[in-house]
Amino acid sequence: MTQRHGYIDDFGMDTISLAGPLEAKLQAIRAAGFTQVMLKANDIVGHPQGIDAAVQLVKDSGLRVTGFQVLRDFEGLAGHLHDYKVDIAKAMLEMAHALGAPVLLACSSTSQHASQDIDALARDLRKLAMLAVPLGIKVAYEGLSWGRTVSEFTTAWEVVCRADAPNLGLGIDSFHILATDTSLDEIDQLDADRIFLVQLADFMWQEIRSVEERMSTARHFRVFPGEGVHSAQVADLVSRLDAIGYRGDYSFEVFNDDYQQLPLPLVAQRAHRSAQWLGEEVLRRSVPLPGRMTLRRPR
Template sequence: MHIDDFGMDTITLAGGLEAKLAAVKAAGFSQIMLMARDLVGHPDGVDAAVRAVRASGLRVTGFQVLRDFEGLSGHLHDYKVDIAKSMLSMCAALGCRVLLACSSTSQHASADPDVIARDLRKLALLALPHRINVAFEGLSWGRHINEFTQAWDVVQRADLPNLGIGVDSYHILATQTPLDGLAQVDPRKIFLVQLSDFMWNEVRTPEERMATARTFRVFPGEGVHNERLVALVRMLDRMGYRGDYSFEVFNDDYQQLPLPVVAERARRAAVWLGEDILRRSTPLPNRMQLRPARGALAG
């Protein structure tokens, strides 16, 4: 893994899309993870948002997030298929190759893994003409699937080349899922890795996990689970994963800070992981060699 394999997520930053893109670019990153609302919420419309992203020169890591897709039936299933088609169209317009789908929290969703696999297979087939990969992620508060091991099981059952899993360090830390389960995962079927930490030791209930995930994640190196997060990154590297890493940091405090301040925190996290943890020595694109500030992000 090299430093330029890291990207930021717009969810971390306050302000409009163009300002976010500029801040991420100025910090030296070459890629960004977008949410659908970055496009549909743009004051000049979706087409203008797409133009802004393309003009920024940033590669789109992935597009998120399709929720509660699998396990539904009848009109609920049809409704979600329509939502998926719209999201895939936006994803394709961006030139993005990964759509993130997270496990269902719906009380109407089936727990049958074969039903879930069938629906994920349908989603992947919808994505295939767009040349988009679907990364299925187990939310730590998911109703039936809440760990990456369960997500991997249904992905295997669905068995399509453009269907894989998304690995999110927050959910692994929240559920305390043993990392040795990764040994069963084909690294070529990990389509996205999202990294973040949080600042207390445990989140015991689904409600606690959701609240922490959506308001108080922090960048790698800023939380209290450095040892396990480092172990995760090193294990993925040893497995041969060479895809993207995105900092998915939902944090209400960061939404109140200037964009350059938050982007700098992300930059320090990328340098810490890339250089200090994995001992790579590749600078961020178009920048001098970067080093963490003194005392910052000690592992």
């Protein structure tokens, strides 16, 4: 378990909220006081100097890597489609390992070619987890709110339990819970030790009326926790997770087209305000003593 020095260490940023090159993203996140970062594959493979240089930038940043995202549409396929996705998964696991990422995020399949048999999905996810074992990586399985078979964390949890692999656990995403209006009472039924990642975001309207609007909101209009209209539900989610014993990482996964047009420090400071609200007012984490401060002033 990572030693915590105040609320800020509980939270990290996803690079997807920030525009610009990888180095600038890492600098903005660190300057805002964060100590961890959630990386996406495009950050690494899209770096002009190549993958090795990107990995070195991350290591030199001093930021701890929360996890690596995202493997899509892996489970439930057969024949050559399954073989193709296994190759993709192996490559992503290797990149995650190079970065020192402890977790690979896998989202529930949206493919019409995928089986809807829960046991088949569990079997494939167990295979994915076994591929990750030699690299020391955990797999967090997240239910996309527009997933074909698995669209809620409750069903994702059922699949994880059926797969029964020690390094396969659950990824929780507040956006998808809000979008499907899944009861937060179900959080109380989870095993905190099998929750490997929690990603947080909100949005600006009370309800989502269609799958198309759900996808558009998810990809373009998320906001940081405390900025949207579901602050009470996000706070309740975090409180419930804490109550069942979750002590892992929270990362802000905020896809927002407007944020992509703002200076990076401004966006990172918005994220920091969310961390401060959740840490001090919701989780009521103590602020560290001056000699142990990890929060840095923006440069």
